[in-house]
Amino acid sequence: MSENKPVRRRRRADADRSRTAILAAAVALLDEQPDASLERIAEAANVTRQTVYAHFSSRDALLNAVLDQLTAETLTAIDALNLDEGPALSNVLRLIDLAWRAFERHPLLLHLPQTGAQDERHDPVTDRFERLIRRGQHTGEITRDLPAQWLVTTLIALGHAAGESVAAGRVSPRTANKTLHTTITRVLQP
Incomplete structure (x- = not known):
């Protein structure tokens, strides 16, 4: 044996x-x-x-494994940002920058079909955004006029819209990122 x-x-x-x-x-x-x-x-x-x-077992199973791996790599990079220290709004923008670097390194992320449903792989990133926004609302850096969960949903929707614009060739990744920064800052500031 x-x-x-x-x-x-x-x-x-x-x-x-x-x-x-x-x-x-x-x-x-x-x-x-x-x-x-x-x-x-x-x-x-x-x-x-x-x-x-x-x-x-299928191309979809392989694609899901690839996405799981890229998600794990991204979460490791996010956790290295130490988002619990420093200004919340600045950290939201740092998180957005990290996401754009992931898109630039892995263009396949911009070409995935968008399902209407929330992918559970988003949950850990969504949680980090929500913690940042709640902290920023507590300190007065981020507007309290809108619920934190609504602001998170808005950030994710804006990120997807920017990604779709890049994938369709309407804007460059750099322009999308800069525009996203401006829009997010305006949405989140009190």
């Missing part, structure tokens, strides 16, 4: 490496070609299409 353990560990390690390679290839390829096929992703990962299907 102990002879099987090293074989299982080696197989598990091989499977982990394959999964990691598939995710890395998917991120890189989908950033360049948002409609890339699973076959093309398998080729870029140097694995067979069957190996991709062994880890991800």
Whole structure:
């Protein structure tokens, strides 16, 4: 029985490496070609299409895994910002800047179909925005005329609108970010 353990560990390690390679290839390829096929992703990962299907039952499953990975990376970067210190409004804008850097690094995020529903991956970011806004309302930096949750919803809607404008080629990412800063500042200031 102990002879099987090293074989299982080696197989598990091989499977982990394959999964990691598939995710890395998917991120890189989908950033360049948002409609890339699973076959093309398998080729870029140097694995067979069957190996991709062994880890991800469909293109949607792979896309969700990619989004989970990018969300985790973004949350790590957000937490490194130390948003609990400093002016709340400035920190809201820093959070917006971080989101735009994520869009610039991973253009696939701008090409995802918008469903009307809130994606639960937004929840941790939404929570951080709400904490900042409530803190800013408490200190008087951010308007108290509107409920914090409404302001969070507004920020997210503005961010999506800016992203859609960039994806459609109506504005550059830099212009969208600058315009978003101005709009958010005007909405949030008392």
